[in-house]
Amino acid sequence: MQYLEEIEKYIGVIQKYDDVPNYFLNILRDIKKENSEKTPMKVGIIGDEFYGLYVRSYGLTPVFLKGGSYITGENASHIFPQISDPIAKSAVGLLLDSELNLAEELGAIIISASNDSFKKAMVYLKDLNLNIIQVEPPSYMFEKMPFKFISTQLQLLNSISKLTNTVFNIEVLKTEIKCYQDAYALMTSSKWQSLPIFLQSFFLQTLHMDEDKDFWLIEMEKYLSLKTETSNNNSDKFSLRLAGSEIHIPNSKFHEILFEVGITHYKDTCVGLVDFSKVKLNTNAFNLIKNCFAAYYNHLFTTKNINLTGQFNFLEDTQGIIFYLLKGQTTDSYTAERMEEFALKADIPFLCIETDYTDTDKEQIRIRVEAFYEMISGNLSKKPKLKVG
Template sequence: MDISMIKHEENIKKFIEKVKLDKTAARNIDYFTQLLIDHHVRFKNISKNDICIFGVSIPEEFIRALDLNPLWVLGGSFHMGTSVSDTLPRDVDPVVRSAYGMYKAIVQETKNTLNAIIPYQNDSFRKLSWIMKTEGTVVHEFDLPSIKDMNVLSEVYKNNVNKLIKDLENTYKRELKAYKLFAAQREINSAKAAIFELIQLNNEKPNLLSAEVLFLIMSAYYSTPNLKEYEKQVKKVIKEMYARQNQAVVDKPQLLVIGSPMFFPNNKIISMIEELGAEMKFYNNEISMFFEVNEIQGGESLNDMIEEICNCYYKRNYMPLNIIEQKSLNMEVLGTQGVLFHILKGEVVYDYELLKLEKLFKEKEIPVFRIETDYSPEDKEQLKIRIEAFIEMLRHSKLT
């Protein structure tokens, strides 16, 4: 095991131990922490039907309906990125660098050959795809439109999804069936509905779960080999939260974080916000919107079902503006005192939304503060000073 993998494991275990000692941690927190350890460190539950998926822009309904298991490779680890520093060009962004590091670790540790789905979201993903192809990996490409406020691009997205489905059918010699797609969609929706209920409950009663605990539970979704068991465990947490909801609530500045998603183990900003005495709102942001339910009707044709799922993903993924606009009158947004617009270096696609979001929140007299960072711990103190000043400003404005 190389030094990067050792540090990666140490970092994850350190965060997990911190969460387990958190006074708000659910009684069954060990279930979720074990999932993350198995997925990110032990690389357990790998099978011949696993396919690596880079990012969350690929509708998992189609993957599961083809009897494939999505093996999520989402980045988030500084040390996984450093493990491939000599392999990738220097301008590859930290998300892609980290995800590739994890992919390489999985392949090396398990001795498995794993196909991959790579969304062409930016140049970094395109470079990664080329490198992996030269290494002999079977790469299924998915061209993801960068800008999503034009109707014509939604048709491009649907066409690209259909191309991906055909590619997977040809590679795995399987045919996508309507009944299997409907069953996969129901199972995914059921698990996501449980997470979303937990998010909403925690926002209605802040401090039932700390942001770190909730982040860990949500992250475990992308590590579970069994969605039904995961859903069962999330419902246990919900039941426990309802029993706790009469506890005293500490009044803290409410901070909405949007922009680049933060996936485990990238807890840098989440932990910082809590340590500085603010409450991070998970509802209506880029992280939580992946868990909104995509409802489709049973009995429709396969093409109709595919189109409905595409519409749900197209409107939601990488589109914080759409989500905020659709729910701009909700108390979850209006009750927010400030917005932290979080950008991971190199993820230019998210910056397309900034000017529109600033205008929207300015009309509601909600300040927006942009920060750009990566997975490195080197800028923690600088970020802490800037975020602390923003939180103090929110606290002062609340008093006045």
């Protein structure tokens, strides 16, 4: 099965759960959109959707290279046998996929060098004469945004500026930020919250990928207007938490398992949208960009430091934790150990599932998750509902 077939399989899973409009499904298929003379230069992004804001502000087209494919990971195994990170393997394998020919189409590839696997892969890609823009992620150890983070982001903007003759368009950035603000507000609505988390995650990914976010908002509001708020699990949706490694498209195994077991509403701390609500659009370009940096840093600080003592406030309203651990993610493995320690001290049931992108262990995982959910369901019926923070 090739990558495009994997995408179609993923779409089939989505359609099995809900009658999702083709508008959103076609966004996933657009990775194969043919170039034309009027198409702006495409820039690949591995590691962070946020950088799409920069790329679009320079009039370029971002292409998000997700690391959720077993097939593309296997295609790259013979090139990178020493790389243990399946996300790095899959994303780079997607880049080198002969069916998509992205290596020839992309003018540059932005890669967040989050571990040694990505650094090794970049050496190979540079030897292929691909234009690699490397971003060194900060440690996110300081609650207040450090100057080093600002410097890193400005360096990235400078690198992108060298790809084109156009200047940074602050109006494009304002439009993108306004759409993200509106989307963030929309995602707090009761109808959005009543959607199964699997669908919420899917729609969030399409938001990042859509070139016309204004139209995305129109279509999403239209879609939500047809939904009824009749979720049987709505009252319990925040009592169970999913934490750990991010689940990348087109991998749907773990979401499918949760859905099959009957777990449709929970708090997914693996993904989220940057909160730009405090970013004022009626300000000068420097302050707007700086405030965007701050919102982005605050989002990353919260998610990256979930293993620190002071960042476990969410445990107060949690009555069960499932930790999704993708093999090869050493940082997530450490986080799982730390989180389990805190969970045990707080007397909160904790289940860690270590897996990969294959379906070979799907039945075993389903049995474990089902048993865990049956256990905490009994506990939920005895415990008073805790206030969601």
